[in-house]
Each structure stands twice: as structure tokens, then as C-alpha cells.
Amino acid sequence: MTDLPTSARVVIIGGGIIGCSLAYHLTRLGWRDVVLLERKALTSGTTWHAAGLIAQLRSSANMTRLAKYSQELYGALEEETGVATGFRRTGSITVALTAERHEELRRTAAMARAFGVEVDEIGLGDITRLYPHLNTDGVVGGVYLPKDGQGDPGNIALALAKGARGRGARIAERTKATGVTRTGARITHVAWQAEDGTQGQIACDHVVNCAGMWGREVGRMLNTDVPLQACEHFYIVSEPIEGLSRLPVLRVPDECAYYKEDAGKLMLGAFEPRAKPWAVDGIPEGFEFDQLPEDVDHFEPLLEQAIARMPMLGQAGIHTFFNGPESFTPDNAYHLGLCPGMDNVWVAAGFNSIGIQSAGGAGMALAQWMDAGARPFDLGDVDIARAEPFQTNRGYLAARVTETLGLLYADHFPYRQKATARGLRRSPFHAQMDSAGAVFSELAGWERPGWFAAPGQPRAYRYSWGRQNWFKNSAAEHTALRTAVGAYDMSSFGKLRVEGSDAESFLNHVCGGDLSVPVGRIVYTQFLNETAGIEADVTVTRLSETAYLVVTPAATRRADQTWLTRHLGQRRVVVTDVTSAEAVLAVMGPNARALLQAVSPDDLSSAAFPFGTARRIEIGMAYARAHRVSYVGELGWELYVPTEFAAHLFDTLAQAGADHGLRLCGMHAMDSCRIEKAFRHFGHDITCQDHVLEAGLGFAVNTGKPAFIGRDAVLRAQDAGITRRLLQFVLSDPGPMLYHNEPILRDGQIVGHLTSGAYGHSLGAAVGLGYVPTDGRSAAELTSADYHIDVAGQRIAARAHLRPAYDPTGARTRA
Incomplete structure (x- = not known):
């Protein structure tokens, strides 16, 4: 008979490694009334069959921070709990078979240095020495991370559960959360039923959805949106191979493959380019430690490549052909945090095959967030608040995850667009933009012109780490914004x-x-x-x-x-x-006033319509609310018009535009203009952990008004001074491209990394923004220091600016 309390501070739903990690970390923070409900046995969903690869490096500084924490935690768990976790530092190697992949790896190595992760760029000699069984035909280079590791996923989860139990958590297996009682934006009770027929409910202050591939359905029960979908994931394990000793984890992403040695056997796993969604209409009720039917035909092309790459696989028998489900999200980032629309419902789910390496850090971060009521640091990459409600649509998820699984090992080119589940959200200007040659990019489901193709030019992205096929197109759009007039669609904002x-x-x-x-x-x-x-x-x-x-x-x-x-x-x-409700067209550039004056009888002079104001004006036969602001640093207006008048507004401006040099522009041109002006990009240059004064935005804060959130912290920083500052960097060499996360070196030492980057066509070189420590330097000393940016291992000299390198006084915007 299940014996559970009638009240708890928190109820965690799901007993995989994520739920166990959260229970462990909450109890470490002193929470005692912790209840974890697991429908079957602990780890019986995905955790038990995970590969157990534990890497340190992720795509951002804070995600790397969480992954490094996981590794450190797993290394100490066995001593704390007595449960063998199988954790060992084997190191990991990733090899490149193409020049583009090699560029990615070199940029990854530079990023690792900026994040404090030990990394070595290695050639064929070192690759052969570290992994003598690899056929190096076609290999052009690689990277080695000596402190990466591997472990036993099930035992790591059980060790976390034991640690949580030891500090008072109640963990109930074979006990399903069956429903909730909701009052407004709070869940007040969670109902449960055990396999033995016992049932009850628990009054609670918090509920956490750690249900893994059941997360979408549990989310609905909790009145929240959690977009994720299970996919089939394949691997094979060989028979024991004589003489096979310990080896690093090996990744060959160009062949979609990873290899892991374990107890004298070799595991081959794959992230195929087109994945197979599983259980779109619901996971079978009795699912527990189950595997899915083999699909040799689906896996065979990857296996053939692997046998050529690792000849010993062709000589060893296959001990296990495994197919098991794992959950994937629309953007390949997991979901963490307080769910929108609810005050006490949290989530940690959808880990996209990196649950083992992420679980320790994710559990730590969410526990601290719940305990303090605020994020411990920026978690924007994974914050559930980024998810849109439409993304829980089963048809959308089934289409998107066929791609996202494979993208784990695809080339991570800058500006790479998803190819699946497109065309969902279209602005009222979409048809006109499409007719004019727009090549669409996608954000939060919105189709937005990224750039405009010339007549006869293929309307598709061709990816590279260098200048992509749209570079000249975007440069021309950028030039129109700077020298004539450009228009771009802001309806998605x-x-x-x-x-x-x-x-x-x-x-x-x-x-x-x-x-x-x-x-x-x-x-x-x-x-x-x-x-x-x-x-x-x-x-x-x-x-x-x-x-x-x-x-x-x-x-x-x-x-x-x-x-x-x-x-x-x-x-x-x-x-x-x-x-x-409204479409928005931005009209920007030195000729913006002349163009608008040609279609509007209203006075648009600076005296009548100053910068930073908005008012209704006539355009053609319609009215628009014109906002005189600019994200590109030029004279211009954002035109807000009811959606039913959008086509008329567009056609009116397009007809008059020929006389004023009007050019349609995409998001890339907007981005290159904004970075020349050092305008911050939220989520990259400014986040919840970046102090507004460090970001150089003190001018936007008025401490003289009555109390507001953050006022005391602003006043403290004004008194004590700041310890770091966001600077703009312009490369001295016009050739290299900047994107983000490139290390910043001052006097030869890494002092930070770029938070964003783009090419500044007016400045004639790539431009980046990034924080550096002030170290007591004056503004002049800060900007006059010797700076370099590490671009794929090459140190490129850069000039630092506190004021924007382009139009530092802002005169053009106020013209």
C-alpha cells in the first residue's frame, strides 16, 4: 500500500534522471517536503537506455557552465551515496571530413577557450594516436576535449535519488499523477493512484513536470504548453572485441555517428538526417523499460558508413541492436523554468539526447530558481517561456522533429534555417514580399524576409562559415538603408x-x-x-x-x-x-522623409514630428500610426497599420518608391546596420544577468522617479562602480566573419567573448559586441588597449569603441 503525505512543498512528476536531479538539488537547498511520483520504475522511460556521454562544451557560456557542473557532480556522487555511477573521464574526439566542418571545429575550440574548457586542436597524427582503430581516410582534422567523460545513466539517476531520499525526499514508484486541482493560476492539489489501487491527493506549493517524453501530456494536465515529441533513436553494441582497451568517445558528425567503448565492446549511435517520430498519438500506457522494433533498413546506410570508418565493427558481431524513444523539441533546446500562465508550475523536460550530460546542471539551476524565486543566471536558451502555444500541435511537432534530431550532428552553420514545419505564421505583407523575391527566414514560427534574391538568382540559403550566397544582396540592402531608403517587415515583433x-x-x-x-x-x-x-x-x-x-x-x-x-x-x-492586429513596415534611410511625404499630406519635418514620437498620419487612402524610431541608426519611421490596410500601404509606398531609391530589405541587413550602431540584441548582448549599467544603457534608466524594480541595484552600481563593460569591436582585417562567442583578447589574454557579431558593410569589416572587465581602467584606457578577436584560432586585431563606430552622435537618426 502506497503511503504518501497529504501535503508537500513540491510534487515532482517523473522519475528519470531529470526528476531525480531536481529532488536531489532541492533537498540540498534544505527543502524537506519533496515528493517525486513515478508512474512505473525510476529511469524506465528514456534514462535507462541513454548512451551516457558526458561532455562539457555547449553552445553558450551558461549552458557550458551547466554541463561542466554535471560532470563535476557525477564524479563525486559515488563517494557521497555509495552507488557506482560508472563515471570516468575518457576524453572525447570530434573529427571533420570537410573543410567547412573543420572550420566549425576550430571555431568551437576557440569558443571552448573563452568558456574555460580545456581543448586541443589535433591533426591526423594525434587522432591516430588517441584512436588507433579509426580509418582516417578523408579526415582533415579534429578537436580533443580531455576532460569529457561517460557514465552509467541509470545508476547516476539512482545515486541522485538515493541522495534525495537521504535528505528527506519521498520517492514513490508505480504511482501515477492522475489529475490536479487548479485555482486560477495555481495548482493546489495533485491526485495520484498507485498500481496497487491506492489513491489520494497531495496539497502542494509547487508542481514540476519532469515527465520526459510524456511532458507534453503532463503539461496539458497542468494547464501549460510543453512542446516536445518522442523520436526513435538507434544504436548498436558489438560483441566483445579482443584487445579493445579504453578509448575516448569519438564523434564523426559528417557521418552522423558517435562511438563509445564500454567494457570491451563498441557502441555505435547515430543521429540520422531524417528521424522517425514515435507515438504521435500517445505513448502506450504500459510502456516501461521497453524498446521499439528494429528497423535495419532505416539504420543500414549509417551502419555501412560506420563499418568503413571503424573496420573492427565489420569483424565483430552485433550483440545488441537497440531502438528506443527520446524526446526532442522544435529548436533542439530543452525546456526549463516557470511555465507561462501559471504561478507554481515548473518544467524540466525535452532534453534532445543530452539529458545525462545536462541533468546535473539543469537540476541545480531549476532548484536555485525555485528556491530564490529568480533565475540564478541567464537561462534564456532553455527557458520554457520561449515556447509558443502553437508548437504543441501534434502535426507541427511530428514534422519538425524529423529534422531536429538530425541537426544535432549537422553542420551548425550561422543563419541555418529549419526546413520543416514552415509557413505557419505569415505577416500581412508576406505575399508582396514573396513576389518581390524574399528568401524567408523563420523565428518563433514567423516567416520573415532574411534577404531578397535578384531576378534569376536561386531563392535559397547556401551555408558557409565565410560569406554566404546572400552576402552581396544584404550588402546592397544595407547600402540602401544608409544612402537612400529601405523598407523591412516588422510585423512579427x-x-x-x-x-x-x-x-x-x-x-x-x-x-x-x-x-x-x-x-x-x-x-x-x-x-x-x-x-x-x-x-x-x-x-x-x-x-x-x-x-x-x-x-x-x-x-x-x-x-x-x-x-x-x-x-x-x-x-x-x-x-x-x-x-x-497590426502590420508594421519600417521605412528607413536618408530619403525616408521624402518618400513618405510623397504619399502623405502630413508634415513630417523634425519640427512637426520629432524623433521619439508617434502620431497618426495619412498614407495613400489609409491611416497609419507612424513611430519615429530606428533600430538601424537612420532617419525613419515604423508604420503601424491595421492588417486589412497592409496591402494598400505596401502598394502605395512601392509605387512611389521608384523615385526615391526604395529597396526592400531583410533581417540580415537590419542586423548589420544595428551592430554598426552598437544597438544591443536581447538574448545575446543583454540578458537577465547583465547589469543595465554594464550594458551601457544607463541613459535609459531614471533613478529620480519613484521606486521601480531594480532601482536599488542601479544606485548601488552607480556608487560602487561597475566591474565590466560592453564594448563594440571592429576588426582591422576586412576578411574574417564574426558571429558570436569568439574570444576577446586584451594584451594577449582572453578576457571575454563576443555576444553577437555581423558584417558592418559601411565600416568595411566585421563588427562584434562583448563584455570585458574594467579592472579600474578609465574609458580611454579601456578602449585604447591592445585587443584581438580569436577567429577559428587566428588572432585578428580589433579596435574597441564605447560609442558606436558608425555615427557616434546619432545625428543621422534625428535628421
Whole structure:
């Protein structure tokens, strides 16, 4: 008979390695009323059959931080709990079979150095020495991470569970969460039923969805959206191979393969380019330690490549052909954090085949978040608030995950676009943009012109680490924005209407800037947290005495709306997503005023229509609300028009545009212009862990107004000074390309990494932004130091700027 308490501080649903890690870390923080419910046996979903590869390096500094923590934790767990985890540092090798992959690996090695991960770039001699069984035909180079490792996934999870139990957690196996009681935005009780027929409910303060491939269905039970889908994942294990000694983990991503030696056997796993979704209509009720039917035909092409690459596989018999399910998400990043729309429902699920290496860090980070009520550091890469509700659609998920599994080992080219599940969200300008040659990129489901193809030019991305096929197209669009006039579609940007009698005081509470402004005034500002980290980067336009429009990046609309609603309290304010109500066309460049004046009788002079204001104007036979702001650093307006008038507005401007040099522009041109102006990109250059003063955005904060979130932290930093600063870097060599995460060297030592990068066509070189320590230096000393940027192992001299290298006074914007 199952004996569970009637109340708990937290109920965790799911007993894989993620749920066990969270229970372990919560109890380490002193939580005692922790209950974990597992429908069958611990680890019986995905954890038990995971490959157990434990790597340190991930695609961002904080994800690497979590992976390194996992490795350190697993190394100490056995001593703490007495459960053998099988953890050992074997090292890992990744080899490249193409020049492009080799470039990726060299850039990866540079990134590892910036993140403090030990890494060696190795040639054929070292590869053969470290992995003598590998056929090196076609291998052009590789990287070696000596501290990577491997472990026994099931035992690691059981060790975490034992550690949690030892500090008071209750872990109930064969006990299913069957329902919940919800009051408003809170779950008050979780109902459970054990296999022996016992049932009950637990009153709780928090609920956490750690249900793995069941996460989508459990999410629905908890009134939340958790987009993930199980896919079949294949590997084989050989018969024992005589003389096979310990080897590093080996990855050959160009052949979609990884190899792991374990107890004298060799495992071959694969991430095939086109995966097979599994159980789209629901996972069988009795699923427990199950494997899926073999599919030799699906796996055979990869096996043939592997036998050629690792000849010993062709001589050894196959002991196990395994096919098991693992959960994947639409963007290959797992889901972590407090779920939008609910106040006490959390999630840690959808780990995309990196659950073992991620579980320790993810459990630690989520436990700290739950304990403190705030993220311990930036987790934007995996924050569940990035997920859009439409992404839980089963048809969408089934289509998208056929691709995302394979993308784990595909070339990670900059600007790489997903090919599946496209065309979902189209702006009212989509048809006109398409007719004009737009090549669409995708963000949060939105189809947005990335660049425009010339007549007869293939309308497709051709990827590279160098100048891609659209480089010249985007340069011409960039030039139009700088020298004539360009138009780009901003309809995907989030639009949140904040309305009510308390709207002004509410926005003054959540924003660093002063929102007590006249109607028609636009305020550039940030939502700050209690440490003055940046939670959102927005413009706020006062529409009336009681209404404002908050404009947010497309990728963070839901997160920003969630931040606002969670801070409403008892204020008389309503926050409404009105993104789809209006289309937005940005018209920017020195000729923007002349173009708009040709189609509008309204006075658009600076005297009548100054920068930072918005008002209604006539365009053709329609009205638009024109916002005089700019994200490209030129004279211009963002034109907001009801969706039904969008086609007319577009056609009116296009017809008049020929006389003014109008060119349609894509997102890449916008990005290259903004980085020349050192305009920050949220999620890269500014995050919740970046102090607003360190980011150089103190001008957008008004500490003279009444108390607002983060005010005390701003005042403390003003008194004590800041210890690091965001700088702009312009390369001295016009050849190399910058993207992000390239190491910054000052006087020969790594002091940081670029947070974003793009080519500055007006400046004639690549440009990046990145934080460096101030070390007590004055502004002049900070910028005059000797800086280099590590681009794939090559140190390129760079000039540092505190003010933007392009139009540092901002005169062009206010022309």
C-alpha cells in the first residue's frame, strides 16, 4: 500500500534522471517536503537506455557552465551515496571530413577557450594516436576535449535519488499523477493512484513536470504548453572485441555517428538526417523499460558508413541492436523554468539526447530558481517561456522533429534555417514580399524576409562559415538603408497593449525609464530584475492617458507578456497581446522623409514630428500610426497599420518608391546596420544577468522617479562602480566573419567573448559586441588597449569603441 503525505512543498512528476536531479538539488537547498511520483520504475522511460556521454562544451557560456557542473557532480556522487555511477573521464574526439566542418571545429575550440574548457586542436597524427582503430581516410582534422567523460545513466539517476531520499525526499514508484486541482493560476492539489489501487491527493506549493517524453501530456494536465515529441533513436553494441582497451568517445558528425567503448565492446549511435517520430498519438500506457522494433533498413546506410570508418565493427558481431524513444523539441533546446500562465508550475523536460550530460546542471539551476524565486543566471536558451502555444500541435511537432534530431550532428552553420514545419505564421505583407523575391527566414514560427534574391538568382540559403550566397544582396540592402531608403517587415515583433487606470504607475514600476510622458511619446526602456539585470528590451509608446503599446522582439513576446502579468498585483491594468492586429513596415534611410511625404499630406519635418514620437498620419487612402524610431541608426519611421490596410500601404509606398531609391530589405541587413550602431540584441548582448549599467544603457534608466524594480541595484552600481563593460569591436582585417562567442583578447589574454557579431558593410569589416572587465581602467584606457578577436584560432586585431563606430552622435537618426 502506497503511503504518501497529504501535503508537500513540491510534487515532482517523473522519475528519470531529470526528476531525480531536481529532488536531489532541492533537498540540498534544505527543502524537506519533496515528493517525486513515478508512474512505473525510476529511469524506465528514456534514462535507462541513454548512451551516457558526458561532455562539457555547449553552445553558450551558461549552458557550458551547466554541463561542466554535471560532470563535476557525477564524479563525486559515488563517494557521497555509495552507488557506482560508472563515471570516468575518457576524453572525447570530434573529427571533420570537410573543410567547412573543420572550420566549425576550430571555431568551437576557440569558443571552448573563452568558456574555460580545456581543448586541443589535433591533426591526423594525434587522432591516430588517441584512436588507433579509426580509418582516417578523408579526415582533415579534429578537436580533443580531455576532460569529457561517460557514465552509467541509470545508476547516476539512482545515486541522485538515493541522495534525495537521504535528505528527506519521498520517492514513490508505480504511482501515477492522475489529475490536479487548479485555482486560477495555481495548482493546489495533485491526485495520484498507485498500481496497487491506492489513491489520494497531495496539497502542494509547487508542481514540476519532469515527465520526459510524456511532458507534453503532463503539461496539458497542468494547464501549460510543453512542446516536445518522442523520436526513435538507434544504436548498436558489438560483441566483445579482443584487445579493445579504453578509448575516448569519438564523434564523426559528417557521418552522423558517435562511438563509445564500454567494457570491451563498441557502441555505435547515430543521429540520422531524417528521424522517425514515435507515438504521435500517445505513448502506450504500459510502456516501461521497453524498446521499439528494429528497423535495419532505416539504420543500414549509417551502419555501412560506420563499418568503413571503424573496420573492427565489420569483424565483430552485433550483440545488441537497440531502438528506443527520446524526446526532442522544435529548436533542439530543452525546456526549463516557470511555465507561462501559471504561478507554481515548473518544467524540466525535452532534453534532445543530452539529458545525462545536462541533468546535473539543469537540476541545480531549476532548484536555485525555485528556491530564490529568480533565475540564478541567464537561462534564456532553455527557458520554457520561449515556447509558443502553437508548437504543441501534434502535426507541427511530428514534422519538425524529423529534422531536429538530425541537426544535432549537422553542420551548425550561422543563419541555418529549419526546413520543416514552415509557413505557419505569415505577416500581412508576406505575399508582396514573396513576389518581390524574399528568401524567408523563420523565428518563433514567423516567416520573415532574411534577404531578397535578384531576378534569376536561386531563392535559397547556401551555408558557409565565410560569406554566404546572400552576402552581396544584404550588402546592397544595407547600402540602401544608409544612402537612400529601405523598407523591412516588422510585423512579427510583439505588440502588447497595456491599458487601465493604473497603466502609468504599473509601467513605471516594471520599467527603468520614466513612462510619465505625454500622449504620443515613445520611451526606449528595459524591464529590470532586482539585481538590475535586463529582463526585456522594449519601446513603450503612450497611446492615451490610460493605454500604452509595448513593442518587444518576436522571440520574447510571450516571455515579456508573462513578466508583465506576473507583476500586475492588484493594479487595474489589462495586458493584451495585439501582435496580429497590426502590420508594421519600417521605412528607413536618408530619403525616408521624402518618400513618405510623397504619399502623405502630413508634415513630417523634425519640427512637426520629432524623433521619439508617434502620431497618426495619412498614407495613400489609409491611416497609419507612424513611430519615429530606428533600430538601424537612420532617419525613419515604423508604420503601424491595421492588417486589412497592409496591402494598400505596401502598394502605395512601392509605387512611389521608384523615385526615391526604395529597396526592400531583410533581417540580415537590419542586423548589420544595428551592430554598426552598437544597438544591443536581447538574448545575446543583454540578458537577465547583465547589469543595465554594464550594458551601457544607463541613459535609459531614471533613478529620480519613484521606486521601480531594480532601482536599488542601479544606485548601488552607480556608487560602487561597475566591474565590466560592453564594448563594440571592429576588426582591422576586412576578411574574417564574426558571429558570436569568439574570444576577446586584451594584451594577449582572453578576457571575454563576443555576444553577437555581423558584417558592418559601411565600416568595411566585421563588427562584434562583448563584455570585458574594467579592472579600474578609465574609458580611454579601456578602449585604447591592445585587443584581438580569436577567429577559428587566428588572432585578428580589433579596435574597441564605447560609442558606436558608425555615427557616434546619432545625428543621422534625428535628421
